[in-house]
Amino acid sequence: MRADDAPLWRAQFNPLIRPYLVLTVGLTMALTIVGLPLAVIWFCGVGQWWARHYFERLECELDARTLRYRKGILLTVEKTIPLENIQDVTFVEGPVLKRFELAILKFETAGQSQRQANDMRLIGIVDAQTFRNCIFEARRVLRERPEVAPPTGDPQHAALDDIRRQLDTIIALLRERR
Missing domain, CATH: 1.20.5 (Single alpha-helices involved in coiled-coils or other helix-helix interfaces)
Structure with missing residues (x-):
């Protein structure tokens, strides 16, 4: 393990993400005629079970070279984004998110397609603004580091x-x- 691989920051997630996820998914289901019966089942317990397990599997680590995050229950998604590819990290906080004391971080990377951009978002990181600043600082340090010549x-x-x-x-x- 290289020194660069040691995490600079291991993100903690706000437990209020669970009721937020139950509410947003349930309301989305309730807005459709077909999803209305599913919304009843969702609010009666399935949603709480899903949100609890989803929350337990959320991970996000920042090291000197990459940002790695993992999420999902049945379908697990793990992404590793090199810091030099991160162009911007957008901080989103609306009225509903504020009510749950949450924020969303959206990542814009070099060379991404519009479809991929939707997959690069994290919700519910505790102290998201500080985490965002830490990402920018790690990226700045990485860019200022002199290039190392390959071994002869x-x-x-x-x-x-x-x-x-x-x-x-x-x-x-x-x-x-x-």
Whole structure:
């Protein structure tokens, strides 16, 4: 394990995310005619069970190079986002979220498609504003770190050195012909 792999920050999630998830999913179901019977079942206990297990499986860690998060019950999603790819972290806090003392962090990364952007969001991180600032600080430190040359024993490095020497020889021969 490299020193870079040690977590700089392990996010804690607000337990109020559970009733928020039960309410938002249940109300979404209730708004559809087909989902109305499911909403009744959801509010009678299935939603609390799901929210509790979902909450227990939420993880988010920031290390010197990456942001890793994991979520899900039946379908587990784990994403590792390199810090150098993070362009912006948007902090969202609306009236309903404020009522539950929650905030959403949305991640915008370099090279993402619009479809992927919806998957890169975290809800309910305790002290989300500080976590956001910590991400930006870790990214700044990573960008300011000098590039480390690859070890000389690396076969790819040796092959590139050979190619460079051969190109230098070809250039020298072409100059002599002129």
